[in-house]
Amino acid sequence: MxxxxxxxxxxxxxxxxxxxxxxxxxxxxxxxxxDQKIRLGESLQAKLQMPVLNANTDSLSLEQASERRILARGRFIEAEAIWLDNRPRPIPEGGAGGAGQSGFYLMMPLKLAGQETVLWINRGWAPRNNLNRIELPPVDTADEVLVIEGIAFAHPGRVYELGQKADVKTSPRIEQNFDLAAEVQTHGWKQMPFIVRESDLAKKDGLVRNWPSPTNGVxxxxxxxxxxxxxxxxxxxxxxxxxxxxxxxxxxxxxxxx
Structure with missing residues (x-):
């Protein structure tokens, strides 16, 4: 046999x-x-129950702020916005429709009130014009001091990138990925060592913030x-x-x- x-x-x-x-x-x-997604979701839920941090008054490291709720008060520097390309429309758990739609994450620096420090904000998602890649969707940015609430992360998520990084002198800046360290070298300013993903669903500024749970797709x-x-x-x-x-x-x- x-x-x-x-x-x-x-x-x-x-x-x-x-x-x-x-x-x-x-x-x-x-x-x-x-299993990784389940553990990430559990970690995020546990940290969301912790007290809200304040970017204007607390001296925060990435380890201290990661996945924590944060409030930040400041004014957006609209001219330095970065549009992250090839980002799918965020669909919350149990949501349907539009999941395959491609668009941008709008990354914008927020100059903290009373400080010279900058905090990068992932303001949300906006659809891309498939016929004209550099035609950006209309987004409202208030020219005043705002209070932003969100969750801190090390980065806004990465996608596979081909070719060279976009020239920072071009406008608008449309890139595949976002690098905090590179922005420090480019601008020479002081900035927080993390980004904040804005979570205000009620704000009417042309951006989608229905962020999915980390356990989506389990x-x-x-x-x-x-x-x-x-x-x-x-x-x-x-x-x-x-x-x-x-x-x-x-x-x-x-x-x-x-």
């Missing part, structure tokens, strides 16, 4: 082994991704994991059944010879 299943079927055995390894490996990776990861494990099982069963059928044929032939 060993010869019928393995020795005489080296190519089939190796192929089946590869299918099993790939299927199991991809399935485990999907389960790990789901069910999809479980579904993908099931598919990969099913593929691995199918590969094993196909190899095993065909091996047994070959073994039975060999027994029948040997019986005829006797």
């Amino acid at each position: 060993f010869s019928s299943l393995i020795t005489s079927r080296i190519v089939a055995t190796v192929s089946a082994l590869l299918v099993i390894l790939v299927g199991c490996g991809a399935g485990i990776w999907q389960l790990n991704r789901a 069910d999809r990861h479980y579904a993908y994991a099931f598919q990969w494990f099913a593929l691995a099982l199918a590969g094993f069963l196909f190899w095993l059944i065909n091996g047994f059928m070959k073994y039975r044929r060999e027994l029948a032939v040997n019986g005829d010879r006797v």
